[in-house]
Amino acid sequence: MCRRLRGHRLSYAATNWPRWDHHFLPWDPTLAEQLLRQRQPTPFRPDWLLQGLVTLQFSFGQVSAAAQLWLANHCGVAITDVRALMSFYHFLRESEPPRYQLYFANNIVEQQNGLEPILNRLRSKLASADCRLETTSCIGQSDRPLSALVNGLPVVGINQDNLDELCQLLNSGVPVGRWPEHWFPPADDLRHAGPMTRYDYHPGMALRHCQKLSSEAIIGLISQAGLRGLGGAGFPTALKWLGCQHQPAATRYLICNADEGEPGTFKDRYYLRQQTDPVIEGMLIAARAIGASQGFIYLRAEYLYLYHHLQQRLEEWRRQGYLGRDFDIEVQVGAGAYICGEESALINSLAGQRGIPRPKPPFPGERGLFDKPTVVNNVETFAAVTCIIQQGPAAFREQGSDTSPGTRVHSVSGDCPRPGLYELAQGTPLRRLLQLCGGEQAGCVQVGGPSGALLFPEQFDSTLDFDSPGRGGAIMVFDQTRSVADIAGNFTRFFRYESCGFCTPCRAGTVALEHLLKRLQQQPERRLQAMEDIMELSELMAETSHCGLGKTAALPARNLISRWVAHD
C-alpha cells in the first residue's frame, strides 16, 4: 500500500506547480507529462531536459531510473545525458524519497548557530521517522538560523526550544505545506530602506517612458547613472548592454540571474518577493534596450517557493499587454549548484547542460545562450534599472561615490542582534553598517561572502563599494569568540563541494587545500611546510583556474595564513 496520497492528478491547475499541500506523488508517466506541459507547452526538448528533471524531482521527490529513461526517450537524448545532469545537480535524486527530505544549510553562520547539536538531536529523535537529514551549502535564509528546506520548502527559525514541535510534525505525516505558518519565512522587510527600495514606484511608468526612446538613449540613461552590476562583480551595466546590442544577430536573449548562491546572501529573496514588479519592468526595459526577444529568470531551486508568485506577477504583466508579444519571460529553476550563478555556467544550465563555465572570450554579449548574444544581469540590477529610468539618473547618482554610484542592499547575518537586509549608499563604511545591525563589537566580518574578504576591527573603516576589498553584499558578522580557522575551514569546504570539476587547479586544488588545512591543525610539526604549501597553492589556483570560483576558492585559507603570519 503506497503511503503517499493518490488521486491528485485532477487537482493540478495550470500555474500551481509546485505544490506542498500533499506528499510527493508516486511515479506516473501520464501525470508527469501533464505536469511538464503545465510548465512548458513543448517540454520534450534537449534544452529543457534539466527543467524536466527539476519538475519531476519536486513533484515525485525523486527521478527514478524509470523516470530518467522516460524523459530521455521523450526528449530524444541518451540516458547517459540524463545521468550526466543527475550527477551534477545535487538536488536531483534517483533514490526512493523519504516522506520528508531535509536540507540544512551548513554555512559557517549555521555552524555557529548550533547546526551539529541540532542535527544530532534530530537524528536521535527521528530514528524511526521517514526522514532524510542532509546538508547543503546555503538556502538563502542565513538571517533566520537554523533553517532547512523540507521537501523544497524553507522552514526557518529551528532551535533547541522548538525542536520537539518540529519532530512531532516530522512524525505526524502532515504535508509540509500544511504546517503552522510560523515555520515559514515571513514576508521580507528591510532593516534599513533607501532610495531604491522605498521610492514611489509606479508600475509601467519607466517602461512607457522607454517606449519613446531609442535603445541607444535607454543605454545612455543607464550609463549616465553609472550603474554597475549588483550581483557582485560590479561590471558597468551599460557597457554590457552595449556589447550585446552591437552584435549583428536576429535573436538576442536576456537573463535575470536569480541563482543567488553566495553563502550569506539573501537580498534576491526580498526583491523577487517584494519588488517583483520593478524587477520584471527592469527586464522589459533591458529587453527593449538590447533588442531581446526572449527573457529568462533563472531561479535557484532553494527559492522554488517563490516560483508560483513570480508566475502570477508575470501573468499580470502579460494580461496588461506588456509581456508576451515581442518579448516574453520564462522562469527556469536550478537544481542545486552554486557554480550556476556564474553567468556562462548559468547559460549552459539554461540550455539543459551541466553548469560548466565557458571560456572567455567570447563573452555572453557576443555568444551566449544557444550561441546568441545574451545579457545576464542580477535581480537587483534590474530593480535598479527601473528605479533609474523612473527617477532619472541624476537621482540615482545622489548617493554613492563617483565610481560606485547609487545604493545596494546588503545581507547581514551572524553574531548581531539585528540581522537582515540593509540598503546603504555605495561607499558606506562597514563600521556604519555594524552600528546599524548591532555588530560593533565584532571580532571580524566576512564581507562579500566566502569569495570576499575577512576584515578585522582595524579595517572596519573600509567602505562597502566595488572599489574596496570584499565589495559588500553578504556581510557575516563574527563575535570575538569565533575561530578564524573555523571560518576559513568552512569556506574552503564550501568551494570544494561546489567546484564544477572542470579544471585541474579547482577540482583537485580545493581538495588538496582542505588536506593542507587539516594538516595545519593536526600536525604541528609540519605546520610551517603546510603554511608555505597553502600560500603557493592559493596563488596557483588564483592564477591558473578557469573561472572565478577557482580563482577565489583559496582566499579564505590564504587570509588565514596571512593573519597568522602578521600576528605571530
Place this chain on the structure above:
Amino acid sequence: MTEKRSFTLDQQEIPFQPGDSILQAAQRAGVYVPHLCFHPDFSANGSCRLCVVSIAGKTVAACHYPARSGLQVTMNNSRLQQQRLRLLQLLFAEGNHFCPSCEVSGSCQLQALAYDLGMTHYHYDPFYPQRPRDGSHPDFFIDTDRCIFCDLCGRAGTEQDHKPVYRLGGRGEQTRLLIYSASGKLGDSRAAADDKAAHVCPVGCILPREGHYRDPIGERVYDASPIHWVGNRRRDQHAAPAADSAGDPSHD
C-alpha cells in the same frame, strides 16, 4: 601590403592564421607548448591548464587564448614551469596512477610531462579515490583510476566518430567518465575497435586490450626523448589503429 600576422612566444616569432589560438599557432610552427587536454584535430577544452602562458602579467590558457598580432607571450619561465609541475602533481594526487605497471608507460603524456618537468614526488597527499573499472568490451578496457577528465574521448567521439560513446558527468571531485549505454558499460555501447575516441586518450584510461607491448618499454615515443623534444607527436599518431593488425609484417 597586408600586416604580417605574428606574435612572439618566448622571444620567438610565431606566425598565425585567423582564428588560431596561441597553442594552435605554436604547434603549427613546431613549437611545443605543454598540454594534456589539447589535440590538434579537435576543439579546445581548456581543462588541464598545463598550457598556461603569461600575457602582460596575466596567466591564460594558450589553447583558448586567441592569437593576435604583437602579443608578447611568455611560456617558459621558472614560475610557469613550477605551476605546471604543481598542476601535474595535483593530477597525480587526485587519481590512482601506477606508472611502473601501467601498459602505456612511455607513451603516456601525463608521465612524460612529469619527467620533463622534473617531478620526483606527489607533493600533495594522495586522494586515493575509489573509481570503477570496466572490462565489458572485447576490444577495450577502461581504468578510470587514470582518467584526468580531459574529455578528449568525448570530443573525438562527437567531432570525428560522430557517435557518442564517452562523456563526463558528475561534479567537482566526483567528476567521472560516463559511457553511453543503458547499463553504463562499454560492452553495451557503440564503441568499436577503430574509434578515434578510443585511441586519443593521453593517459592509460581507455586501453586497447591487445598490442600494448608491441613497442617494448624503453623504446616508446616518450622513452627515447623528452616530450618537449618529441614535440607534438602522440601515441595515436605514432601507432595508427590500422597498423595494429596482428599479421602486420613490420612487427614480425
